[in-house]
Amino acid sequence: MQTIRARLSVNYFIVLTIGMMFVAALVWLAVSDLYVNTQRENLLAQAKLIAAGLQDAPLPTQSIQPYSQAANVLPGVHTRLIGDSGAVIVGLPLSDEMIQLSETEQFASIPPWELIQRPEIESALKGTPATALRKVIGSQRVLYAAAPIQNSNGQIAGIVYIATPLPSSGLPTNTILQLLGAVVIAVLLASMAGRLLARKIAAPLEELAGATTAVSKGDLRQSVSTDINISELHSVSQTFNEMVENLRQSDEVKKNFIADVTHELRTPLTVIKGTIETLEDGALDDLEGRSSLLSSMMRETDRLIRMVNELLVLTRADAGSLNLNIQNLDLVELAQMRCETMSVMASRQKVELKVISASHQTDETFSLNRQNLLDIDSLVESGATHPLFVSADPDRLSQVFDNLLANAIRHSPENSVVTITIQPKDGGAECSVRDSGTGIPAKHLPFIFDRFYRVESSRDRASGGTGLGLAIARALVNAHGGHIFASSIEGEGTVITFRLP
Numbered sequence: 001m002q003t004i005r006a007r008l009s010v011n012y013f014i015v016l017t018i019g020m021m022f023v024a025a026l027v028w029l030a031v032s033d034l035y036v037n038t039q040r041e042n043l044l045a046q047a048k049l050i051a052a053g054l055q056d057a058p059l060p061t062q063s064i065q066p067y068s069q070a071a072n073v074l075p076g077v078h079t080r081l082i083g084d085s086g087a088v089i090v091g092l093p094l095s096d097e098m099i100q101l102s103e104t105e106q107f108a109s110i111p112p113w114e115l116i117q118r119p120e121i122e123s124a125l126k127g128t129p130a131t132a133l134r135k136v137i138g139s140q141r142v143l144y145a146a147a148p149i150q151n152s153n154g155q156i157a158g159i160v161y162i163a164t165p166l167p168s169s170g171l172p173t174n175t176i177l178q179l180l181g182a183v184v185i186a187v188l189l190a191s192m193a194g195r196l197l198a199r200k201i202a203a204p205l206e207e208l209a210g211a212t213t214a215v216s217k218g219d220l221r222q223s224v225s226t227d228i229n230i231s232e233l234h235s236v237s238q239t240f241n242e243m244v245e246n247l248r249q250s251d252e253v254k255k256n257f258i259a260d261v262t263h264e265l266r267t268p269l270t271v272i273k274g275t276i277e278t279l280e281d282g283a284l285d286d287l288e289g290r291s292s293l294l295s296s297m298m299r300e301t302d303r304l305i306r307m308v309n310e311l312l313v314l315t316r317a318d319a320g321s322l323n324l325n326i327q328n329l330d331l332v333e334l335a336q337m338r339c340e341t342m343s344v345m346a347s348r349q350k351v352e353l354k355v356i357s358a359s360h361q362t363d364e365t366f367s368l369n370r371q372n373l374l375d376i377d378s379l380v381e382s383g384a385t386h387p388l389f390v391s392a393d394p395d396r397l398s399q400v401f402d403n404l405l406a407n408a409i410r411h412s413p414e415n416s417v418v419t420i421t422i423q424p425k426d427g428g429a430e431c432s433v434r435d436s437g438t439g440i441p442a443k444h445l446p447f448i449f450d451r452f453y454r455v456e457s458s459r460d461r462a463s464g465g466t467g468l469g470l471a472i473a474r475a476l477v478n479a480h481g482g483h484i485f486a487s488s489i490e491g492e493g494t495v496i497t498f499r500l501p
Contacts, residue, residue, distance in 0.1 A: 003202070003206075005198050005199060005202035005206070008194075008197075008198035008201060008202060009194060009195055009198045012194035012197065012198060013191060013194065016187065016190050016191065016194060017187075020183065020186065020187060020190070024179075024183055027179065028170070028171075028179070031171060031175065031179065032170040032171055035170075035171055035172075035175065036133065036143070036166065039143050039164070039166065040131045040133075040143065040145070043131060043143055043144075043145040043162055043164055044129055044130075044131050044145045044147070046145070046162060047129060047145040047146065047147035047160045047161075047162045048129055048147045050147070050160045050162070051129075051147035051148060051149045051150075051159075051160045054149045054158070054160070055149060055150055055151075056151060056152050118132065118144075118146075119132055120132040120144050120145070120146040121146050121159065121161070123146065124146035124147060124148045124156075124159045124161075125148065125156055125159065127148050127150075127156060128148075129145070129146065129147040129148065130145075130146055131143065131144060131145045131146075132144045133166070139168060140165060140168060141165070141166040141167075141168065142163050142164070142165050142166065143163065143164050143165075143166055144161065144162070144163045145161075145162045145163075146159050146160070146161050146162075147159065147160045147162075148160075200230075201230065201233070204224070204225070204228050204230075204233045204236075204237060205233070207224050207225065208224050208236065208237060208240060211223070211224050211240065211244075212240070215244060215247070220244060220247050220248040220251055221248075222244055223241050223244060224237045224240055224241060225237065226238050226241065256452075257451060257452070260451065260452035260467070261311065261452075264307060264452065264467075265304070265307070268300035268301070268303050268304050269300075269304070271296065271297070271300045272297050272300050272301065275293045275294075275296055275297040275300075276297070278293055279293060307468070310468040310469075310472055311468070313399070313472050313475065313476070314451065314468065314471060314472060314475055317472075317475035317476065317478070317479055318475075322396065322476075322479050324392075324393040324396060324479060324480065325393045325394075325395065326391050326392060326393055327391070327392070327393070327394060328389055328390075328391055329389065329390065329391075329392060329394050329397075330387045330388065330389055331388045331389070331390050331392075331397075331422055331429050331431065331500075332355060332357045332386065332387050332388050332422050333387065334394060334397060334398065334401070335355045335401060335420045335422060335431070336355050337398075338398055338401035338402055338405060339353040339354075339355055339405070339420065341402070342402065342405045342406065342409065345406065345409055346405075346409050346418070349409050349410070349412065349414065350414040350415055351408075351409050351412045351414070351415075351416055351417070351418055352416070352417045352418070353405065353409075353417075353418050353420070354417055354418070354419050354420070355419075355420045355422070356419065356420070356421050356422070357386045357387075357388055357421070357422040357423060358386065358421075358422070358423035358424070388422055388423070388424060388429050390428065390429045390500050392480055392500060393480070396476045396479070396480070397476070397480075399472060399473075399476055400472075400473045400476050400477060400498065401420075401433075403469035403470065403472055403473045404433040404469075404470075404473055404496050405418065405420075405433065406469060407435075407469055407470065407496070408433055408434070408435035408437070408494075408496075409435075411435055411437035411438065411494070412435045412436055412437050413436065413437065416435070416436040416437075417436065418433065418434070418435050418436075419432075419433070419434045420432070420433050420434075421434065425499055426499075427501070428482070428499060428500050428501045429499065429500045430497060430498075430499045431497065431498055431499075431500075432495050432496070432497040433495070433496045433497075434493060434494070434495045435493050435494055436492070436493040437493055437494060438490065438491060439488045439489050439490040439491055439492055439493055439494055440455055440486070440488040440490070440494055441455065441490060442488075442490075445486060445487075445488060448470055448486055449470045449471055449473075449474045449484070449486075450471060451467065451468055451471040452467040452468065452471075453467055453471075454467050470496070473496075473498070477498045477499075477500070480500055480501070481500075481501045482498055482499050482500040482501060483498070483499060484496065484497065484498035484499075485497055485498075
């Protein structure tokens with residue numbers, strides 16, 4: 001399989017060759033036209049110069065000879081002095097005997113009447129110097145220049161007629177060699193530039209391909225250089241590094257998650273196994289001791305079932321397969337129902353649950369600060385409740401309320417109040433659950449929605465928590481298109497707030 005560097009080099013060479021052929025053709029035509037025009041100007045200037053030198057001079061009347069077309073194809077400049085009758089008066093070379101012409105070439109001579117019909121001759125007879133380019137004796141190109149000779153009376157006494165052959169290829173051999181040399185040098189330089197360009201483009205891609213292969217084999221420590229001047233390659237390299245970093249973090253989260261699940265499952269399983277072994281050792285016949293052992297085993301079994309169900313919810317949320325049953329429901333009424341359900345747990349902790357709602361949107365978000373604590377307390381005292389309808393899954397929102405209330409109850413001191421505050425917000429609803437517990441240290445606050453994260457792990461485990469409640473709440477709120485956040489003041493309490501569209 002061909003490498004990208006080789007393919008870029010080959011494609012570049014093909015495009016370069018086609019381009020150079022096209023440019024060479026244009027240059028050839030341009031240089032050919034320039035060469036012919038230059039020869040025209042030079043030849044016409046020479047004819048004018050000779051004509052000016054013969055002005056007012058008597059023209060020779062001897063050595064009249066027919067105009068020989070064949071002589072013009074020989075190298076050099078061939079000068080003819082033509083009288084007004086069209087006969088060649090003076091020829092340089094002086095006579096045809098000085099030029100060894102073949103018998104076939106002698107037949108190329110033309111009569112005077114035909115000669116004076118040529119456009120350049122007609123123009124010269126009218127007093128205007130002119131040039132012409134035509135082919136003679138096959139394909140030989142010959143350039144002609146005719147200039148009038150005037151006498152003292154201003155009349156045309158004769159014509160200087162100059163001819164010079166042009167290269168059959170269109171350009172002189174040395175010019176062709178120079179052009180070919182320039183083309184070869186241009187091709188070599190362009191090929192070198194193409195190789196460098198292909199190398200510059202291919203090197204980051206080759207590095208990226210190698211890193212991708214390593215990542216596919218499980219090596220997530222790979223990264224590629226982003227110091228590239230090509231924006232697309234820079235973007236791809238930067239995206240690859242971000243992807244690998246996300247994979248690395250996801251892999252780390254997965255490993256930590258597996259370790260946490262293993263640890264959480266080990267504790268109840270160990271308790272259940274120990275209880276079974278105790279019962280097998282004879283405690284089964286002890287009616288008084290058996291009851292407490294079976295109750296302990298039941299609690300740990302319930303804990304296992306609850307943890308498995310919570311993990312199942314998180315797994316479905318991650319896969320986007322929660323299948324929400326969206327209904328139009330009163331969020332205030334649902335909150336009151338969940339408070340009634342959680343009242344048994346709250347009564348054991350000697351905690352009171354209250355629901356309040358605002359009838360209009362306020363400018364303040366119920367993040368925890370001392371002024372808002374006073375505002376919430378005033379709302380609690382007024383006992384205000386107003387319905388607020390949202391489109392949501394009642395069962396999933398019940399889980400959110402249950403998890404937030406369970407956390408708030410566990411962390412609230414005796415004879416305190418856990419308050420659910422509901423108000424309209426940005427076209428949706430904002431719900432805040434506030435407790436009066438010890439609060440959460442600022443260093444732990446950003447992580448409380450992570451799975452199995454505990455501010456005080458021993459306290460949550462002793463109280464029956466799994467460390468998944470807030471993670472589940474965030475997953476369910478996000479599934480509704482909302483978001484959840486927390487604020488806390490140590491020693492004064494915590495507020496967990498979620499918003500629904």
